[in-house]
Amino acid sequence: xxxxxxxxxxxxxxxxxxxxxxxxxxxxxxxxxxxxxxxxxxxxxxxxxxxxxxxxxxxxxxxxxxxxxxxxxxxxxxxxxxxxxxxxxxxxxxxxxxxxxxxxxxxxxxxxxxxxxxxxxxxxxxxxxxxxxxxxxxxxxxxxxxxxxxxxxxxxxxxxxxxxxxxxxxxxxxxxx
Amino acid sequence: xxxxxxxxxxxxxxxxxxxxxxxxxxxxxxxxxxxxxxxxxxxxxxxxxxxxxxxxxxxxxxxxxxxxxxxxxxxxxxxxxxxxxxxxxxxxxxxxxxxxxxxxxxxxxxxxxxxxxxxxxxxxxxxxxxxxxxxxxxxxxxxxxxxxxxxxxxxxxxxxxxxxxxxxxxxxxxxxxxxxxxxxxxxxxxxxxxxxxxxxxxxxxxxxxxxxxxxxxxxxxxxxxxxxxxxxxxxxxxxxxxxxxxxxxxxxxxxxxxxxxxxxxxxxxxxxxxxxxxxxxxxxxxxxxxxxxxxxxxxxxxxxxxxxxxxxxxxxxxxxxxxxxxxxxxxxxxxxxxxx
Numbered sequence: 001x002x003x004x005x006x007x008x009x010x011x012x013x014x015x016x017x018x019x020x021x022x023x024x025x026x027x028x029x030x031x032x033x034x035x036x037x038x039x040x041x042x043x044x045x046x047x048x049x050x051x052x053x054x055x056x057x058x059x060x061x062x063x064x065x066x067x068x069x070x071x072x073x074x075x076x077x078x079x080x081x082x083x084x085x086x087x088x089x090x091x092x093x094x095x096x097x098x099x100x101x102x103x104x105x106x107x108x109x110x111x112x113x114x115x116x117x118x119x120x121x122x123x124x125x126x127x128x129x130x131x132x133x134x135x136x137x138x139x140x141x142x143x144x145x146x147x148x149x150x151x152x153x154x155x156x157x158x159x160x161x162x163x164x165x166x167x168x169x170x171x172x173x174x175x176x177x
Numbered sequence: 178x179x180x181x182x183x184x185x186x187x188x189x190x191x192x193x194x195x196x197x198x199x200x201x202x203x204x205x206x207x208x209x210x211x212x213x214x215x216x217x218x219x220x221x222x223x224x225x226x227x228x229x230x231x232x233x234x235x236x237x238x239x240x241x242x243x244x245x246x247x248x249x250x251x252x253x254x255x256x257x258x259x260x261x262x263x264x265x266x267x268x269x270x271x272x273x274x275x276x277x278x279x280x281x282x283x284x285x286x287x288x289x290x291x292x293x294x295x296x297x298x299x300x301x302x303x304x305x306x307x308x309x310x311x312x313x314x315x316x317x318x319x320x321x322x323x324x325x326x327x328x329x330x331x332x333x334x335x336x337x338x339x340x341x342x343x344x345x346x347x348x349x350x351x352x353x354x355x356x357x358x359x360x361x362x363x364x365x366x367x368x369x370x371x372x373x374x375x376x377x378x379x380x381x382x383x384x385x386x387x388x389x390x391x392x393x394x395x396x397x398x399x400x401x402x403x404x405x406x407x408x409x410x411x412x413x414x415x416x417x418x419x420x421x422x423x424x425x426x427x428x429x430x431x432x433x434x435x436x437x438x439x440x441x442x443x444x445x446x447x448x449x450x451x452x453x454x455x456x457x458x459x460x461x462x463x464x465x466x467x468x469x470x471x472x473x474x475x476x477x478x479x480x481x482x483x484x485x486x487x488x489x490x491x492x493x494x495x496x497x498x499x500x501x502x503x504x505x506x507x508x509x510x511x512x513x514x515x516x517x
Contacts, residue, residue: 079246087517089508093239093246094329118247118268163252165245165271 032141039142042069042174043114046144049073049170054099054161057083061158065102068111071172074099076164085158086127090120092163101171103157109175113159114138115146116170123150124158149176206230206362211370217286219365223302223358228342233363235339236356238508241329242309243270244318250308250360251508253279253316257501259451260367265462273315276428278462283450283500284405286365290414293444293460294430299414301361309353323353330356335513369450369500370404379494386491389484395476397488406449406495418443421459421474428461453493454501467492 036047052072055064066072076097084091085100092098103123105111110133113121122129133151138144161169206225208216219225236242240249253267254260260282266275277293290296291304298304308316319326330336331351341349343359373379379387390397400419402408409417418431424442432440444460457463458470467489471477480488500506510517 087508087510090240090249090252091238091508091517093241093243093249094332096240096246163240163247165247 035141035143037141038139039144042112042177043144043172045069045071045174046114046142046170046172047071051075052101054101056081056099058085058100058158061100061102064100065104066159066171066173068105068173068175071170074101074161074169074171076161076167076169078167079162082162084160084162086122086124086129086160088120088122088160088162089129090163092120096162097164097167097169098160098162100161101159103152103159103173105152105154105157107175108153109151110149111152112147112149112174112176114144114172114174115148115161116143117145117164117166119146119164119169120162121148122160122162123152124160125155127158130157143170144172204228206366208366208368210368211375214368214370217284217365217368220300220302223361225362225365226343228339229344229359229362230366232339232343233359233361234506235336235509235512236360237363242317242319242326242356244322244325245270248317253308254282256503256506256508257454259283259369259454259497259501260506261455263456265457267316269314269316270318271315273318275316276314277460278457280447281451281455282364282367283369283448283497285367287405288407288409288448289411290409290417290445294418294428295434296414296418296431296445297434301364302357305357305360306353309356319353326353326356327351335515338513367500367506369497371499372450372497373494374491375404375497380490382487382490383494384491386484386487386489387494389488390491395480395488400446401449406452407446409445409448417445419446420444430460449492450495451497451500453489453496 039046049071050073052066053064053075054077055061056077076099078094079092079096079098080094082098082100084098088098098119113123115121123132124130130150130152132148134149136147138146159173161171204226206227206229210216237250237254240246240252242249248270253262255262258281261279264275264279266277267279268275280293285291286301289299291298291301292307298307310317310320312320330340336351337349340351340355344350344355347355373383374387389395390401391403400408402410407417411417418440420430420442422442424430424432429441431443432438447458452458453467456467457465458467459473464470464473468485471480471485471488
């Protein structure tokens with residue numbers, strides 16, 4: 001329990017108000033005896049990842065829907081195969097990977113997109129990127145490397161992931177308490 | 178005050194004389210500068226052309242310049258932060274630890290010395306190799322990957338056209354050398370002289386701060402010399418390296434290059450152009466705010482809170498909003514006429 005509290009405090013300290021679409025670069029991996037032992041409650045599902053193929057175009061979004069509170073290991077196509085809804089601010093090179101997901105929000109609130117890498121993300125509403133409200137590195141000893149918060153109203157959104165080095169990427173969408 | 182500023186502009190005009198010959202080349206880049214501002218010096222072997230600048234602009238935003246395709250120049254040098262970023266240091270590819278804070282690129286073409294610690298690195302063309310192929314620290318991780326870079330860029334028909342237009346004398350050769358020439362040409366266009374200070378439109382607190390800045394009591398301008406607000410434009414590159422605090426063991430600054438103990442802790446003066454947009458500050462990004470950074474200077478010890486507020490207001494008056502929103506410098510939205 002104390003470990004959880006310490007982690008929450010560490011995350012709170014790490015959170016920084018966002019200016020524009022700024023996103024924190026991931027922290028370097030610290031030497032840890034075990035990983036993912038101290039996740040905050042809203043991110044507890046991080047370790048229970050199931051596979052999900054990212055959409056490579058807007059037509060594939062319905063089959064690539066992220067469920068709130070359920071972590072996925074996303075399969076990302078190579079960047080040249082992805083037709084983003086909107087050009088990402090950091091598009092990634094031809095040897096990188098990217099993809100898109102549908103988000104359906106029922107309740108207004110602050111939501112966090114947690115990632116297992118330092119990939120760039122955009123959350124789009126009606127094709128336009130939203131400003132993030134906070135961004136943070138993943139705390140030490142978590143495989144979670146980056147968190148970006150958004151204030152969302154009920155509705156449908158598109159999550160774009162770009163400039164990821166690997167073809168697989170753990171992602172979790174969660175509501176902040 | 179005005180005399181001091183004019184002397185500064187005179188130095189820039191003198192430097193521009195070097196560039197005038199280059200501007201005579203065919204299809205030269207057309208500068209769009211505020212009245213009275215001369216373009217930065219241009220090396221004779223890398224004349225400015227519109228095609229080369231356009232190519233450099235695209236390359237600046239292309240993460241294929243990094244080994245895993247995740248990091249472009251713009252990944253650290255974001256336009257909305259005057260081509261810097263918000264992390265104290267930025268990790269390189271594959272989690273390589275960053276080492277020093279990302280400097281802004283405002284007016285970088287006017288500088289005679291370019292990095293925090295190396296007085297020998299004097300041209301933008303040479304500097305390109307630091308992030309792309311450097312190993313201390315690893316940033317983009319392309320050392321030994323020149324053939325791979327050429328393969329990636331050469332696979333793109335639009336790039337082949339752009340290199341051909343930019344380097345007709347080299348038959349459109351695609352390689353690290355032409356990449357560096359194009360990036361340097363683009364970086365020379367990053368000119369920022371449209372702030373409230375330049376337009377003589379400072380607020381009253383900022384005007385008070387201006388007097389403090391240029392006055393003898395704090396002598397900020399002795400290193401942050403107008404109009405560049407750094408002495409990195411001086412003819413002698415060593416002039417631009419100063420120590421504001423005792424050296425620490427992890428980063429010895431200039432001494433890492435000169436091997437002289439007395440140079441430990443000396444770092445190049447960063448420009449204060451657009452400084453309000455580029456926290457955190459100092460070579461290691463350890464000062465989170467402008468007051469934090471100012472208080473780290475010995476001469477700021479006697480500064481009152483009111484004086485600090487005025488000085489910070491003046492530094493805010495060096496922000497050039499047109500520069501950080503100028504579409505000529507932004508992420509390209511088209512490629513060879515095709516919308517992205």
